[in-house]
Amino acid sequence: DAGVIQSPRHxxxxxxxxxxxxxxxxxxxxxxxxxxxxxxxxxxxxIYFNNNVPIDDSGMPEDRFSAKMPNASFxxxxxxxxxxxxxxxxxxxxSFLQAQKLFFGSGTQLSVL
Amino acid sequence: GNSxxxxxxxxxxxxxxxxxINCTYTATGYxxxxxxxxxxxxxxxxxxxxxxxxxxxxNKGFEATYRKETTSFHLEKxxxxxxxxxxxxxxxSDRSGGGADGLTFGKGTHLIIQx
Numbered sequence: 257d258a259g260v261i262q263s264p265r266h267x268x269x270x271x272x273x274x275x276x277x278x279x280x281x282x283x284x285x286x287x288x289x290x291x292x293x294x295x296x297x298x299x300x301x302x303i304y305f306n307n308n309v310p311i312d313d314s315g316m317p318e319d320r321f322s323a324k325m326p327n328a329s330f331x332x333x334x335x336x337x338x339x340x341x342x343x344x345x346x347x348x349x350x351s352f353l354q355a356q357k358l359f360f361g362s363g364t365q366l367s368v369l
Numbered sequence: 370g371n372s373x374x375x376x377x378x379x380x381x382x383x384x385x386x387x388x389x390i391n392c393t394y395t396a397t398g399y400x401x402x403x404x405x406x407x408x409x410x411x412x413x414x415x416x417x418x419x420x421x422x423x424x425x426x427x428n429k430g431f432e433a434t435y436r437k438e439t440t441s442f443h444l445e446k447x448x449x450x451x452x453x454x455x456x457x458x459x460x461x462s463d464r465s466g467g468g469a470d471g472l473t474f475g476k477g478t479h480l481i482i483q484x
Binding site: 260298299301347349356357358359360361362363 | 401403405410411412413414415418420458462472474475476477
């Protein structure tokens with residue numbers, strides 16, 4: 257298996273633009289997580305899905321952030337409009353429901369100018 | 370709420386030195402404890418885990434013992450290598466089954482091993 261696949265690896269955009277981050281979880285995994293990593297705040301859970309259903313989005317910072325999981329093999333995290341303070345590395349991770357081991361993608365480095 | 374506290378980094382050691390990265394936690398009940406490692410340019414990956422008090426997790430020469438009395442899960446390795454340079458994250462899960470949806474991560478400790 258190729259592991260969790262995220263795209264793009266790097267994204268540079270201007271303030272006010274829409275940004276869409278993509279994730280393909282490991283086949284068969286039924287839980288998917290979006291995390292944000294910054295130097296100041298460390299690793300923050302933004303939202304997670306079980307069986308394609310959003311379970312907890314309390315970590316989503318603002319209404320500018322939205323996430324979808326239309327099927328078991330694809331999820332998106334959208335920021336509209338983007339702001340410089342959104343600059344971070346965004347990770348997608350997947351696991352089996354109730355499993356202890358989380359598998360992370362390589363992340364998307366987002367820079368908002 | 371749950372929280373994980375790790376020692377501030379970066380931690381810089383010479384090759385073959387002994388490593389300890391401290392981790393303490395606050396949680397209700399009986400959490401499962403984990404160490405994840407992040408190599409440069411990659412996502413986190415599970416290094417080891419322990420699910421109950423006095424359990425010892427081990428992998429790739431790293432060890433950590435679940436100490437309920439001191440609420441600690443310190444990571445140790447007897448002889449580090451340059452290839453161990455990475456960021457190490459301590460984490461806990463408060464789900465009874467240790468599910469990933471209950472994970473709380475520490476801020477990470479950057480380890481630098483010099484040849």
